[in-house]
Amino acid sequence: MPAPQTPAENELAELLVESLNLEDLRPEDIDPEGPLFGAGLGLDSIDALELALAISKRYGLQLRSDDDANRRIFASLRALAGHVQLHRAA
Amino acid sequence: MTQRKQVHSPRRHLPLFSSPDPLRPIAFRMGRSISLAEVREDVGRFAASLPASRGFLVNLCEDRYLFLVAYCAAIARGWTNLLPPTRAQHVVDQVAGTHVGSFQCRDAAVVGALSGEPSDLAIPTEVGGDHVAMIGFTSGSTGVPQAFPKQCWSLAGATARSSAAIRARLSGRFGDARPWIVATVPPQHMYGLEMSILLPALGDMAVHCDRPMFPQDVAGALADVPEPRVLVTTPVHLRVLSESGIRFPDTALIMSATAPLDAGEAASAERAFHSTLLEIFGSTETCALAQRRTAIDEPWHLRQGAKLEPGEDGTVVEAPWLPGPVNLQDVIELVSEGQFRLRGRNSDLVEVAGKRASLGDLTRRLSSVPGVIDAAVIQLDPVSSGVRRIAALAVAPGLTAPQVLARLRNLIDPVFLPRPLILVASIPRNELGKLPRQSVIDALARVQREDDRH
Secondary structure (H helix, E strand, C coil), rough: CCCCHHHHHHHHHHHHHHHCCCCCCCHHHHCCCCCCEECCCCCCCHHHHHHHHHHHHHCCCCCCCCCCHHHHCCCCCHHHHHHHHCCCCC | CCCCCCCCCCCCCCEEECCCCCCCEEEEECCCCEEEEHHHHHHHHHHCCCCCCCEEEEEECCCCCHHHHHHHHHHHCCCEEEEEECCHHHHHHHHHHHCCCEEEEEEEHHHHHHCCCCCCCCCEEEECCCCEEEECCCCCCCCCEEEEEEEEHHHHHHHHHHHHHHHHHHHHHHCCCEEEEEEEECCCCHCCCCCCCHHHHCCCEEECCCCCCCCCHHHHHHCCCCCEEEEEEEEHHHHHHHCCCCCCCCCEEEEECCCCCHHHHHHHHHHHHHHHEEEEEEEEEEEEEEEEEECCCCEEEEECCCEEEEECCCEEEEECCCCEEEEEEEEEEEEEEEEEEEEEHHHEEEEEEEEEEEHHHHHHHHHHCCEEEEEEECHHHHHCCCCCEEEEEEEECCCHHHHHHHCCCCCCHHCCCCCCCCECCCCCCCCCCCCCCCHHHHHHHHHHHHHHHH
């Protein structure tokens, strides 16, 4: 069983499934601590772009990848949700 | 079809860097611009770290500046750069394994060499025109990856034409001002190499060393450099950039290649960047060959001196920068002197039950079905009856496969109706937006396996 998601994580999981058309995946099945890319959900750099676009439209937050923080931010649903909550437009 | 044999003799020697002004900016990295003199010093440092015996440098550098330094250092030492189509380790090993005396070079190797004292090694100002500067490899969308060696004179000739084509579009507004390039594509791909490495090294343009990914990164990189700015990117990236709603710095020119772009997408990108978008037509075999302003549905403009001879199942290209005629699988139609339109790709030409169609055309038709947002069409390997069926993947949220087929039935001959047509969440493109045939087959197999289990 994956760890339980917080409401913010669940909301982001829904956005992720919807924006990347991951129809076979239920948002609640995404392990908040599991990797999103590579071996985890198997997302690639094009998915990262799509996801960033969806996040900017929903939360008014533009992601950047100009430092190593990016790897940390995209490491898991939990890390990404934390980043979004911290920096989302008021 | 007759083929005239046309062989150009490589010039004896060519400059390692074409624009000799030591103070001219060539790159922007870590907040500052770097002059040609500094680059030559760094090339010397890294070249000194390479063994004197000639070999192959598998140039895997991600930082564009480190790539440029390693690339030029290899040539200065009489080495050849190998540019594998992907960074996937088994592919890199395969490429390295078939070239005796190869050295896999990543960012850290160059960074290490650059931290040392300037070297005494004399970096030549000229290199042999016939030296093989690099070997590019096709990305495999038409079959097995294949090696394409390029000599210095050939790359110099192709770059001169690219430079002229870019400057022709900029001169009205910017005169002779030096164009600054920002690229979202890796330098290991022929398009990325030509636009982001060769234009600075063999032309007199300058390049931002980042490879910005997200829209905000692209905006930031563009803001780092002066006008006129040239954004080198792909259709996949352009769509995300156009939709992001971000205000981008004015960008004089956008270049797009690696996958077809339609006029609407090109127009959106032009609006988002207050720009002109040039789509580039080229291949690893030929380098960039033609360009067009896609937003106004221009025909392709061939680069100076290039000639195309259209055939039924392909096109013969001759160009002053190519050692001989090259057969392309693209079917073209000449519109006028130096202008043409693409009519599909020959590896795309399929025959089913005696009827012929192009996969490109079938893909366009499937994509045009209302509700279908993306599609890929391939021809399957023959089954026991010898028939090679058409199969397709489509992204069509809210529709079922029979609904899509019902709509498609009105648009194409029934023999070309995909069997199977499988609806998927997304089309398995690689990071350049290309679609290797094998990944479509894999995706089909995966979905069918899942269906079997149900």
